[in-house]
Amino acid sequence: MRTTPPKQRPRVFYGWWLLLALCVTSFYVAGTFWWGFSVFFPAILDEFGWSRTEISFALTLQGIEGVGVAPIVGLLVDKVGTRKLMLFGLTTAGLGLVLLSRTNSLWWFYASFVVASIGSSVGTGIVTQSLVVRWFQRRRGTATTILLMMPGLGATLIIPLLSLSIDSFGWRETLLFIGLGLWMVAVPVLMVVRELPESLGLLPDGATPDGLNIQPRGGIGEAQLEDRSLTLAEALRLPAFWFLTATFTIWGIATSGVQAHLFVALFGIGLTKSKAAALTALLPGISLVGRFGFGILSDRMNKRYLLLATGAAMTVGMASLAALFLDPSRTWLTIPFLLFYSIGFGGSIPLRVVISGDYFGRRHFPAIYGTMQSVTAAGGVVGPLFAGWVFDTTGSYFWAFAASCALLLISLPLVLAVSDRQARGRVVNR
Numbered sequence: 001m002r003t004t005p006p007k008q009r010p011r012v013f014y015g016w017w018l019l020l021a022l023c024v025t026s027f028y029v030a031g032t033f034w035w036g037f038s039v040f041f042p043a044i045l046d047e048f049g050w051s052r053t054e055i056s057f058a059l060t061l062q063g064i065e066g067v068g069v070a071p072i073v074g075l076l077v078d079k080v081g082t083r084k085l086m087l088f089g090l091t092t093a094g095l096g097l098v099l100l101s102r103t104n105s106l107w108w109f110y111a112s113f114v115v116a117s118i119g120s121s122v123g124t125g126i127v128t129q130s131l132v133v134r135w136f137q138r139r140r141g142t143a144t145t146i147l148l149m150m151p152g153l154g155a156t157l158i159i160p161l162l163s164l165s166i167d168s169f170g171w172r173e174t175l176l177f178i179g180l181g182l183w184m185v186a187v188p189v190l191m192v193v194r195e196l197p198e199s200l201g202l203l204p205d206g207a208t209p210d211g212l213n214i215q216p217r218g219g220i221g222e223a224q225l226e227d228r229s230l231t232l233a234e235a236l237r238l239p240a241f242w243f244l245t246a247t248f249t250i251w252g253i254a255t256s257g258v259q260a261h262l263f264v265a266l267f268g269i270g271l272t273k274s275k276a277a278a279l280t281a282l283l284p285g286i287s288l289v290g291r292f293g294f295g296i297l298s299d300r301m302n303k304r305y306l307l308l309a310t311g312a313a314m315t316v317g318m319a320s321l322a323a324l325f326l327d328p329s330r331t332w333l334t335i336p337f338l339l340f341y342s343i344g345f346g347g348s349i350p351l352r353v354v355i356s357g358d359y360f361g362r363r364h365f366p367a368i369y370g371t372m373q374s375v376t377a378a379g380g381v382v383g384p385l386f387a388g389w390v391f392d393t394t395g396s397y398f399w400a401f402a403a404s405c406a407l408l409l410i411s412l413p414l415v416l417a418v419s420d421r422q423a424r425g426r427v428v429n430r
Contacts, residue, residue, distance in 0.1 A: 013202070013205065014194070014200055015135035015136060015143070015197060015202075015204075015205070015206065018131065018135060018192055018193065018194060019132065019135075019143055019146060019147060020192075021188070021189045021192035021193065022128045022131060022147055022189070023147055023150045024150075024185060025086075025090070025123065025124055025128065026128060026147060026148075026150035026151055026154070027150040027151070027153060027154035028182060029090075029093065029120050029123070029124050029154075029182070030124075030150065030151030030152075030154045031153075031154025031155050031157065031158030031159065032097075032158055032178040032181075032182070033093070033097065033116060033120055033178075034151060035158075035159065035259065035284055036154075036158055036159050036162050038259070038260055038262065038263045038264070038280065039159055039162045039277065039280070040166065040171050040174075040175070041055060041263065041264050042263075042264060042267065042273070043166055043170075043171040044103070044109075044171060047171075048106070050106060051388075051392055052261075052264070052388040052391050053385070053388040053389050053392045054106060055109075055388070056260060056261070056384045056385050056388030056389075057385060057388075058109060058110055058113040058114075061110055061117070069118055069121045069122065071367075071370045071371045071373070071374040072370070073085065073121065073126050073127060073366075073370055074126055074130075074366040074368070074369060074371060074373070075366075075367050077126070077127060077130055077367075078366065078367070082127050082130070082131055082193055082195055083190055083194075083195075085122055085123070085127050086122075086123045086127055086128075086186070086189070086190060086193060087186070087190055088122055088123070089118075089119045089120065089122030089123025090119065090123040090182060090185075090186035090189075090190075091119065091186065092116075092118060092119030092122065093118075093123055093182055094119070094179045094180065094182040094183040094186070095115060095119065095179070096112055096113070096114075096116025096117070096118075096119055096120075096179070097116050097176075097179030097182065098175070098176055098179035098180070099111075099115060099116075100112040100113060100116060100175050100179075101172045101173070101174075101176040101179065102172070103172075123186075125373075126366060126373060127366075128147060129144070129147070129148075129353050129369070130366040130369065131193070132147050132353075133362050133365045134195075134196055134197070134204070134365065135196075135197050135204060135205075136204055137205055138204075139205050140299070140354055140357055140358075141295055141296065141297075141298035141299035141350065142295065142299060144295060144298075144350045144353050144354050145291055145294075145295025145296060145298075145350045146295075148349045148353070149291045149295075151284065151349075152285060152287040152288045152291060152346060153284075153285075155281060155283075155285070156281050156282070156284055156285035156288070159277060159280060159281040159284075160277060160278070160281055162174060162178075163273070163274075163277045165177070204362075229360070229361025229363035229365075230360045230361050230364065230368065231364050232364060232371060235359075235360045235364075235368045235371075236371075238359070239417075239419070240359050240418050241359075241368075241372065243414050243415075243417045243418045244359070244372070244418060245372050245376060246411075246414050247307075247311070247411050247414045247415055247418075248352060248376040248379075249376045249378060249379045250379065250407050250408070250410065250414070251311070251314070251348065251408070251411060252376050252377065252378070252380050252383065253379035253383045253404070253407055254314070254383065254404035254405075254407040254408045254411075255314070255379075255383065255404070256379060256380045256382075256383030256384055257383035257384050257386060257387030257400055258318075258321070258383075258387075258401070258404070259384075260383070260384035260387065260388075261384065261387045261388065261391075261397060262279075262280050263276050263277060264276075265325070265391075266279055266280070268391075269324075269325065269328040279334060279338070282338055282342070283338060283341070283342050284342070284346075286339065286342035286343060286346070287342040287345050287346025287349075288346060289342075289346065290310065290313075290342065290343035290344060290345065290346030290347035290348075290349075291346040291347060291349055291350055293343075293347065294309075294347030295347070295350035295351070295354070298350065298354045298355075303351060303354060303355040304355070304415065304418055306347070306351055307348065307351050307352075307355060307415050308412060308415045308416065309344075309347070310343075310344040310345070310347040310348040310351060311344065311348070311408060311411055311412050311415055312412060313340045313341070313343055313344025313347070314341055314344035314345055314348070314408050315344075315405060315408040315412070316336065316340040316341075316344075317336065317338075317339070317340035317342070317345075318337075318401060318404050318405040318408055319405045320333045320336040320337040320340065320341070321337045321341065321401045321405075322398060322401040322402040322404075322405050325396055325398040325401055326398050356368070356369050356372065386400060386403070387400040387401075
């Protein structure tokens, strides 16, 4: 009797190729815009003479944009599709960078910055993280770690090049170049993107149907282990959603000011431009250690305690930074700042995604995480503007960094309040 031979599994799970494409996008966008844009601040300040508060307001607009865009993107993932969203986002981000290169007034600067921010948010962030959550289950922590290491790696390698390019060619020419470059990066990435492993007849992690508890009535797309994915309405009724959201919002307030002002702040206390750029690049570089270490551990250890450890490390590091600006002669304080803050901040990045995926499931993750991000993005609105206002008022960043340290300390009990009994940790699809 003749039998149909089983379909041969690919040598490499397609999800890894997808992850590689997403890593390229994250590397480029984070290195040139999310982290790298702070390098442009001194040149823009020199040319236009704007105050720190005025230029920081662009980052506040970026935070406001995040509040509005995040939930919309989360809902559109299922309705429009990730490929179309990424096409729109990356094209718009490139356009925003090109427009920024033509800045001739403060309002043009604000408008162009918002265009670039909207495009970056739609083309990366929730969309790329949701793809990883949907394509990986058992290896979710590892895959998420790889993706979220890219911003730090991109910043470490690209920021010095941006500084060199600004000195050699000018800030306008550099912005034009990276804007055009983003359009070229987007083309091969979009060719690889696929919505779900089920669309290619696969399961998360490249698992075979006989390796999971498959319900006969559901077929390959109805794999289910011990629990089910939560809908957005169900997640909103779960205390874990609000404790995690409150924690991440506070962390956004405390850390966004550092990301926006660190380069110009260090330059302002007497460090040379090259040293300030090197230290600014080291922060995301060292954060790679935290992203990798905590991300890998998240597949093996209690994620809530790991999240608590990252918050405690950021608190120690921020205290060191505040002490440095209280007495700039203590330059040795840059060492504990870079070690503790960078590793803690880096470790928190993959843990936010992984712990959310475990608590709420993968099927409706874009809508749930997008709603969470709409709240936590409010922190990005307050942090940069507050730090700029403190400097313009007092002539120092000390009180801004001291307040950030206090906020991080306050957030630690919120992490402990998240109960493991609320977790839906073995969710796959429904």
